[in-house]
Amino acid sequence: MFDFLVRRAAISGVTLFVISMVVFTGVRMIPGDPARVMAGTDADAAGIEAIREKYGLGDPIPIQYLRWVGLALRGDLGHSIRTRESVVNTVATKLPITMELAFLSLLIAVGIAIPAGVLAAVRRNTVWDMLASGASLGGVSIPNFWLGLMLILFFSVQLGWLPASGFVSIWESPLDNLRRMIMPAFVLGTALAAVLMRQTRNSMIEVMSADYIRTAYSKGLAGRAVVFRHAIRNSLIPVVTILGLQMGALMSGAVVTEQIFVVPGFGRLIVESVFTRDYPLVQGVVLITASSYVLINLLVDLSYSLLNPRIRIGGTLRES
């Protein structure tokens, strides 16, 4: 178990290192001169030079990289060019909004996908299975930004039931917050549900054909008891992994969904920082996104090894 932990953590460490290099060089490849952007439009050559000097933008790239990593490790990702606020603070105000959105969509996704997936597997090759599989295929194929537009068209423009955009903090008014979050959460949640349902169905089918399930049946247990007490628990293990891997997709989805519903969250921050060429912000936000993906998947792998003791002995889980 300890070996597995160390090995898995070491791999994540290497990945994080590569990520930091990619982010740093990537941002430097964006056309445009950061010093010029920072100095503002009406700065003269001397002003730009002063900025370059102040932030060490004239230093060799490896030196700049080391300085950035050093500060980043101490929790300092610099300041936004546009708002002058620290990147960490900016993220700290935006992230909870996206986390609420992600949490709601996760609830919707799990609420739809697991019952539907189990039903499709248990009633395999029936109308239920076809309906569930068809819905899943539709969910994978529908562009979520279009689904968002259609929801606005129907519920906001035609029926006038829900506000199309805007944001109210959950602390201000939980009800108004929910009224504005429900459509984006539904858009994100259904996309995730489509993937999860498929995974749940497949893994449930596999488990249902296992020997111990046959044993459970043959000792006279009712179908319901077998499914609920024996099958579901085991079939959910791979679903947890998929959930971890889907965090990236959820983040991509949040970028578009927040754009459409004008939710001032992390996803919108990414697009804004890219469009305004806010270099420190882009750098910090992308680094945080990629690192959290690595950490979430590390946690998923570890929790997986807790759920399924066989993996600890085997060494690595996803042989990579």
Next chain:
Amino acid sequence: MSPSTTATTAVLAQTLSREPDRLARAWRQARRRPASVVGAVIVLLFVVAAIAAPWIAGADPMQTDWKLIRKAPSLAHPFGTDDLGRDTFARVVWGSRISMQAGVFSILLAIAVGVPLGLVAGFYRGAIDQAIMRLTDAWLAFPFLILAIGLVTIMGPSLTNATIAIGLGATPTYIRLTRGLVLSTAAEDYVQGARALGAGDLRLMSRHVLPNIVSSLMVQATISIPIAIIAEAVLSFLGLGVQPPAPSWGTMLNTAQQFLDSAPWMAWWPGIAIFSLALSFNLAGDGLRDLLDPRDY
């Protein structure tokens, strides 16, 4: 006739008869999965629309007309007109060309980059494998869309750059998939046998390993192409892909967003086009998977 020639003739006859067998099996499979056949047909229709756009569209997709601004669908303009009086039907038809281009070429790029890397990693193992896989891990840690947005920002927004960005975003999937497949294939007896007969690495990879993993790669391609098509639409929607006035489904939806209350049809058709193309690809892909995956026989 000696016994050995009889045996040879028998083997030959069997080989020759295998082709029709395969066709018959494909036909049986197709009849068992009508949805996949419908999907494949719709994909083909979109391909035809993309190729024959100038003849099918009927109107010039760029022709603006201030007398026809945001007109609801009618006989002359079955999908209505947009905010500049352009015919939405013509723009949707021409849009299929852009979507197909972005979807197919980006995945071809992902395959061209990802498969050789995965092949080398899986075949040689060791340090080179570790290096490639750590790079892939880092690559995968950037959410697909965020990676694509970043690359387009670096390269500048255009159809070509969006296609490259989407292709590079999809590449790590192909590295991982290929590597996994190579690991299991390279251990097979026939590969070991060929090696014992003196086949070089290049020959082993190209003649013995690659042909055996092609079908899995094809199945993956049918899964990734619809994702790539949607990604192009998203990038164009965000203003990072095809630039106006070119008729891309994503840019059309971007414009449509401003007129949801006055001209909702502007938002219907491009979205329906993306949805039906992606769905058809997925349906056809499901069928192909059943056809190519021997486990399901």
